[in-house]
Amino acid sequence: MTLVLAFLIGLAILLFLAIRLKISAFVALLVSAVVIGLLSGLPADKVIHDITGGFGKILSSIGIVIIFGVILGKYLEDGGAARRLALASIRALGQKNSPAAMSISGYLVSIPVFSDVAYVILVPLAKAISNRSGMAFAVLAVALLSGLQATQIYVPPTPGPLAVAGLLNLDIGRVIMYGGISAIFMTMFGWAYAVFWLRKTDPQPWEYDAAEAAAMADQGDDQDKNLPGLFASLFPLLLPMVLILLNTTSAMMLGKGHVLTKVFDFVGDANVALALGTLAAVVTLGHRLGREKILDIVDDSLKTAGPIIFITAAGGSLGAVLKDSGVGNAVAAQVAGSGLPFILIPFVISGLLKTIQGSGTVAVITSATLCAPLAEQLGIDPILIFLATGAGARLICHVNDSLFWIFTKMNGYDMKTGLRTMSASSFFMALGGLFGTWIVQMFLL
Structure with missing residues (x-):
């Protein structure tokens, strides 16, 4: 059996298990x-040997990082920091520029903070601004x-980007820089x-009923x-983002032997930096939360992080098998011979997976x-695969995405309106991510 055919059969089984039978992506990837x-x-x-080795390698590289990233996000969410950042953006730009302020807030x-939770936290601000100013609510919501959806898929310490960075063996500082772009x-x-x-x-402003208006005002x-x-x-x-970036750039700016470079090698390691960020959240927000909280x-964060870590590690198992069997290189050679722009391959695969099964994390x-x-076969920077998969994971967000239903229910939309607003906007967001990938590609070349 040819290596490419083995790959196609394995891929078909993966999709059948995950999509048709609704089996966990963790199990589907291992099978x-x-x-x-x-x-x-x-x-x-x-x-x-490859399955266990690939699993353990990924687990050791991103397990602790993802756990601390989830804990940090939960502290910021429950401590009121997310709402404070949104209010600061709105006040800085003014009511006239509220759509831009909402985008910056997101x-x-x-x-x-996970995008679905963040939307629940911040959409009341969009409603209040729309009601007060007469501005179209759909504009503010989208x-x-x-x-929300852009940094959720691109910028650590949110778990998805950390997971893909681990799979592609990427420096977290570079992921923050290019993912942010x-x-x-x-x-x-x-x-x-x-x-x-x-x-x-959709020019209609948000309208409260009397009871809701009173409740929202008090709250x-x-x-x-x-x-x-x-x-x-x-x-x-x-704090963790700056430390990680300093770790990435200090050797280039100061030299590898400089004492500060050695310091940043330690405190800027993603595991240490996120632990320090979590500690900083406890210090600055802990009095609001209380010891028990x-x-x-x-x-709670361990329960949330577990599935993400294990699915990512299962992806590492599959990656190890693809590498040692020669299947990965065989498929890459076929792609190279097709003449297609290489950044479209991860974009299309991720987009199809997202559209079919709904989870952006599983897709990337x-x-x-x-x-x-x-990356290895064509000699390209794997950061471009990271960026292209992220763009594809925003291609079509629709009824199989939990965020779609949060968006429609919180906004009082029917499914048709949700498709016209959220789903249509996600298509343009995917194009924006692909354009950003092209910009980064031009910069790297």
Whole structure:
């Protein structure tokens, strides 16, 4: 059996298990790894060795990082920091520029906080602004969503980017830099769709009923008075990102032997930096949360991080089998001979997976695993695979995405309106991410 045929059979089984039978992506990835390994001619003991070795390698590289990233995000969410950052953006830009302010708010808040949770936290601000100013609510909602979904897929310490960075063996500092750039373009394209199209097609402002208006007014006043300060909200988020970036750039700026380079090698390691960011959140926000809540968040975060870590590690198992069996190089050679622009391959694979099965995290992990051999075979920077898979994972967000239903229910939309607003905007966001990938490609070349 040819290696490419073995790959196609394994891929078909992966999709059948995950999509048709609704089996966990963790199990589907492991089964696919076994099938591809055996069909490609690897001895059975070598297949098991690759699966366990690839699993352990990824687990050791991103397990602790993802756990601390989830804990940090939960502290910022429950401590009121997410809402404070949004209010600061709105006040800085003014009511006239509220769509841009909502996009910036989403961009910042979704770096540490899951996008579905962040939307629930921030959409009341969009409703209040729309009701007070008469501005189209759909514009504000989609502008907010654009920022949320961009950094959720591109910028650590949110778990998805950390997982893909581990699979592709990427430096986290480079992921933050280039992911942040592509996230800006993704946000801008979604914002533009909202401002230039939805303002015409969906101009209605948000209308409260009497009871809701009274409840929201009381809740808003109480929340805003008791929110943490801007420094307390921003410092735990910026600290790990700055330390990681210093680790990435210090050797180039100061030289490898410089004492500060050695310091940043330690404190800027992603594991240490995120641990320090989590500690900073406890110091700045802990008095608002209380000891019991601080401890409960750790327990809850472990439950949230576990599935992400294990699915990513299973992707590492599949990646190890693809590499040792020669399947990855065979597929990469076929792609290279096709003449297609290479950044379209991970974009299309990720986009199809996202559209079919709904999970952006599963889409980027699977796509990155399948496309990793492209980087080695074609001699390209794997950061481009990271960026292209992220863009593809925003291609079509529709009814099989949990965020779609959060968006429609929180906004009072029917399914048709959700498709016209959120799903259509996600298509333009994907194009924005792909454009950002092209910009980064030009810069790297």
